Amino acid sequence: MNNWLTIAMPKGRIFEEAAELLQKVGYDFTDVEDSRKLILDFPEYKVRLMMAKPMDVVTYVEYGAADCGIAGKDVLLEQDRDVYEVLDLQISGCYLAVAGLPDNPLSKIAPKIATKYPRVASEYFREQGEQIEIIPLNGSIELAPLIGLTDRIVDIVSSGQTLRENGLVEYEKIADITSRFIVNPVSYRIKNEQLDPLIEALSEYV
Ligand SMILES: Nc1ncnc2c1ncn2[C@@H]1O[C@H](COP(=O)(O)OP(=O)(O)OP(=O)(O)O)[C@@H](O)[C@H]1O
Numbered sequence: 001m002n003n004w005l006t007i008a009m010p011k012g013r014i015f016e017e018a019a020e021l022l023q024k025v026g027y028d029f030t031d032v033e034d035s036r037k038l039i040l041d042f043p044e045y046k047v048r049l050m051m052a053k054p055m056d057v058v059t060y061v062e063y064g065a066a067d068c069g070i071a072g073k074d075v076l077l078e079q080d081r082d083v084y085e086v087l088d089l090q091i092s093g094c095y096l097a098v099a100g101l102p103d104n105p106l107s108k109i110a111p112k113i114a115t116k117y118p119r120v121a122s123e124y125f126r127e128q129g130e131q132i133e134i135i136p137l138n139g140s141i142e143l144a145p146l147i148g149l150t151d152r153i154v155d156i157v158s159s160g161q162t163l164r165e166n167g168l169v170e171y172e173k174i175a176d177i178t179s180r181f182i183v184n185p186v187s188y189r190i191k192n193e194q195l196d197p198l199i200e201a202l203s204e205y206v
């Protein structure tokens, strides 16, 4: 299977758009979504798919367990791993923002920030000259300011519905986010015969 490509695919909300894009370049993985299998072989394409949590795709690619994969720019910013980010696939668009209760100035001493993105948040507030305390959370981040646990959140905004329905407002946008095609640096050299045509084909659709 040395000439096969192993692709780490994000389960969850990115999968459908990623599979649609790959279908356009001749790889039909659309049936996979309903399966619970984590490793799926496609001999017709010489491709092995690994189904991973979106936050973990970069780990599999960095360690060479997968040759390449699809990951949100939010994950790449947070993890700063040794992988090549070769293409902006322009799918699963959203952005990272600072939000909180309206008309609510930051506490003077060590304001608290709830987030799944501690590195991005720390770097952002450092650039603003603010000394903050990170409160790491794994989900429902919007709860934190509602119950008075934190001054602000740093989280993904897409439609804005979650902020709106919880009476929160956006203070600043930090970064626009889309999904990226990433490649393991060694695979990039030794599997260029398989990777180059795929990257080339994808680049025509984005
Ligand atoms: N509204 C959104 N909220 C969160 N992530 C989004 C959104 N829109 C696009 N994305 C992208 O999707 C990725 C997260 O996908 P998903 O929500 O399936 O994973 P997850 O955060 O591990 O979810 P869960 O923990 O709920 O299973 C992010 O890394 C981001 O790039």
Ligand SMILES: O=P(O)(O)OC[C@H]1O[C@H](OP(=O)(O)OP(=O)(O)O)[C@H](O)[C@@H]1O
Pocket (backbone or CB within 6 Å): 138, 139, 140, 141, 142, 155, 156, 157, 158, 159, 160, 161, 162, 163
């Ligand atoms: O602007 P919107 O379209 O409302 O999307 C943004 C929301 O979606 C994500 O949460 P998710 O649904 O992944 O749930 P979680 O809180 O469990 O992470 C994100 O963390 C926001 O809460």
